[in-house]
Amino acid sequence: MFLSTSEHTADAKNRVSVPASYREALRDDPYDAIYVLPHFDGPYLECGGEQFVQQYRMDIANLPRYDPLRKDLEVAILGSIRRLDFDSTGRVTLPKEFITHAGIEGRCAFVGCDSHFQIWNAQTHADRLGNIRGRLAARLADPAEAERMGGGADLASLLRDSESLQALLKGEKL
Amino acid sequence: MFLSTSEHTADAKNRVSVPASYREALRDDPYDAIYVLPHFDGPYLECGGEQFVQQYRMDIANLPRYDPLRKDLEVAILGSIRRLDFDSTGRVTLPKEFITHAGIEGRCAFVGCDSHFQIWNAQTHADRLGNIRGRLAARLADPAEAERMGGGADLASLLRDSESLQALLKGEKL
DNA sequence: CATAAATTCCCATGCTATCCCATAGAGCAT
DNA sequence: ATGCTCTATGGGATAGCATGGGAATTTATG
Structure with missing residues (x-):
């Protein structure tokens, strides 16, 4: 499970340290690496492990x-994802195209x-985060919209009724 | 598993290096080679290993x-595929018809x-990739269209319920 | 069978990415 | 306060990869 935000700096060789907590989450993967996708949705890189x-x-x-959508996705996703292996200190080097796509320089x-x-x-990202918080705050004003943000099951009440769910949560390291 | 895009140059003898990561993916194949099909879908070559x-x-x-479709496919696919063997440095030489079909010169x-x-x-390809990314980004704007792109099973929830699937992911080097 | 053409094999080279070591700072424990 | 460990970062050395060219072997053709 990947949580939280942290900043790191890309050096002259385009190397960046991947946060230690993220590496921990990838410990059971077959490769000591991350998969990285320059996403068509915007100037950022989407990353993760085997899953x-x-x-x-x-x-x-x-x-x-033979679905045309499939052909598109194959190129834009599978064709764009790269596996980046960690060096001995937990860094990956970002290819030039990725640097360009995400507009990365330094931090x-x-x-x-x-x-x-x-x-x-x-x-x-900092600018974007401000906008996102604004959007969400505005959304809270509309009850119908607000419900979509947390209208489902309440985990606390589910837990009260289910011993097996309690056991699962205790044992699970995600 | 073949991932990512990379550029190589065809030399005067029509030789091109196959990306090292692709060769790695073919390591277990019986032949040290790729199969190549000049695809009827467009000016490109579709390639892969035994699978x-x-x-x-x-x-x-x-x-x-006796299906006419079968006869057509036999000719256009099975009749057009060729096996191209690697040389000692991991290159294949593209036949002239393939060069022509894909309009390859240099890169x-x-x-x-x-x-x-x-x-x-x-x-x-560069032009095409631009178009594809545009199409897909536009598609994300329409929720109904976007759903086709990832409307199926959620791998994370499948994983929660299946130990064998978890084991598969850990062990698998693709 | 002979010749030309094309293809395969082998070696050489420059570049780039990967590996390895070294340093510094933050957090934790003694 | 002091020392230890883990994390982040910098720089130099090295091995692998992509590519070029020539020699040898095979294939087509008359």
Whole structure:
């Protein structure tokens, strides 16, 4: 599980340290590496471990083999993802195209999103975070919208009724 | 598993280096080679290892023996695929018809698509990638359209329920 | 069978990415 | 307060990769 945000600096060789807590989350992966995708949705890199790639593989493999959407996704996702191996101190070197895509120079922000994480130019991310907080605050004003943000099951009440769920939570290191 | 895109140059003898990471993915194949198909879908070469050919053989073998579609596919696919052997440094030489079909001169792009990869004229591919990213980004704006891109099973929740699937992910080097 | 053409094999080279060591600072424990 | 450990970062050495060119072997053709 990837949580929290931290900033690191890319050096002259385009190397950046991946946060230690993220590396810990990847400990059981077959490769000592992360998979990185320069996302078509914006100037950032979407990253994760084995589960991250497999999710994309699965999504795409479920489409018919000659579906034009599938062909697009193959190129824009599978064709763009790269595996970046850690060096002995836990850094990866970002290829030039990735640096360019995300507009990275110097400081960059690592943003945890549970199943994956993002890498942004630190300044770009800071600006973006301000906007996002504003949007969400505005959304709270509309009850219907607000409900979508947390309208599902309440974990606390589920836990009261289920011993097996309690056991799961205690044992689980994500 | 073939991932990522990289550019290489075809020399005067029409030789190109196959990316080292792709060769690694083919390590267990019986031949030190790739299978290459000038695809009827466009000016590119579709390539892969043993699994790549077997998939096509199976697709076609599943059609009725006298089905006109089958006859067409036999010619356009099985009849067009060629096996190209690596030289000692990991290059293959592209036959003239393949060069012509894909419009290759000098730089060409290798695009990983999981089970197979494509070879394009570098410039043609760059233009195409721009278009694809635009299309997909636009698609994200429409929730109904976006759902097709990842509307299936959520790998994370599948993993929670299946120990064997967890084990598979840990062990697998693809 | 002979010649030309094309292809395969082998070696050489420059670049780039990877590895290894060294340093500094933060946090924790004694 | 002092020393230890872990994390982040910097720089130099090295091995692997991509690419070029020539020689040898095979294939097509008359």
